[in-house]
Amino acid sequence: MTATVTIRIQEADFDVAREIASLAKGRTDIGAVVSFSGLCRGDDDGKSITALTLEHYPGMAEAEIMRHADEATARWPLTGLTIIHRVGRITPGENIVLVVTASSHRQSAFQAAEFLMDYLKTNAPFWKREEREAGASWVDARAHDDAAAARWTRS
Amino acid sequence: MKVKYFAWVRERIGLAEEQVEPPAGVSTVGELIAWLSERGESYAYAFEKPKVIRAAIDHVHVRPDAAIAGASEIAFFPPMTGG
Numbered sequence: 225m226t227a228t229v230t231i232r233i234q235e236a237d238f239d240v241a242r243e244i245a246s247l248a249k250g251r252t253d254i255g256a257v258v259s260f261s262g263l264c265r266g267d268d269d270g271k272s273i274t275a276l277t278l279e280h281y282p283g284m285a286e287a288e289i290m291r292h293a294d295e296a297t298a299r300w301p302l303t304g305l306t307i308i309h310r311v312g313r314i315t316p317g318e319n320i321v322l323v324v325t326a327s328s329h330r331q332s333a334f335q336a337a338e339f340l341m342d343y344l345k346t347n348a349p350f351w352k353r354e355e356r357e358a359g360a361s362w363v364d365a366r367a368h369d370d371a372a373a374a375r376w377t378r379s
Numbered sequence: 380m381k382v383k384y385f386a387w388v389r390e391r392i393g394l395a396e397e398q399v400e401p402p403a404g405v406s407t408v409g410e411l412i413a414w415l416s417e418r419g420e421s422y423a424y425a426f427e428k429p430k431v432i433r434a435a436i437d438h439v440h441v442r443p444d445a446a447i448a449g450a451s452e453i454a455f456f457p458p459m460t461g462g
Contacts, residue, residue: 262462278461279385279386280461281383281385281435281438281454281456283438284435284438284439284454287438287439288438288440309461309462320462321461321462341462344461344462345459345460345461345462346458346459347440347459348459348461348462349385349435349454349456349459349461350459350460350461350462351385351386351456351457351459351460351461352460352461353386362386362387362457362460363460364458364460365457365458365459365460369462
């Protein structure tokens with residue numbers, strides 16, 4: 225099965241409905257589309273955030289996401305997947321990341337979307353800097369994100 | 380070879396990228412970190428906890444024992460926090 229893979233890193237916002245529609249357009253073999261959107265929260269551990277700035281490693285970010293997309297299409301029978309990650313300054317309530325997976329059946333679409341998000345968090349070269357009233361600081365990586373990614377490792 | 384720095388590693392060093400020519404005895408990523416740390420206070424600060432630093436050679440994640448021979452671009456950065 226050939227999956228249509230779209231990967232974009234951009235400053236601009238994205239339209240979830242349009243991305244879902246473009247994966248399904250002209251096909252009748254899709255039975256399930258799963259989408260995950262990650263949004264910028266207005267607080268972290270009770271402390272209010274003015275904005276996030278996302279830095280990335282151009283070239284490697286695309287390559288790393290493509291490697292995970294290739295693994296996802298090898299592990300699950302997907303008809304398509306779309307990953308969009310925004311960079312630059314993002315304010316609370318705005319979109320940060322989108323993962324859309326399409327398949328004949330829902331289990332593959334759900335699992336592939338979760339796999340891709342877990343790996344994006346720990347392996348894709350992006351870094352968040354939080355702006356607060358008191359100043360800005362880089363966000364620390366979280367152990368539970370590493371644990372979430374590790375559960376997909378095949379022994 | 381070209382070396383790139385991201386996030387707080389970039390901020391601490393004060394450079395986004397530079398060309399470096401490490402001596403022949405520097406053959407792994409870990410040895411390159413140790414060699415860079417000797418270049419000045421800003422480098423020592425950026426690499427003060429080498430176990431925290433992640434590295435990539437030519438856009439692929441590598442461990443500290445990875446050989447740097449033949450690499451055209453090596454990047455150093457903190458653990459990733461995207462998604």
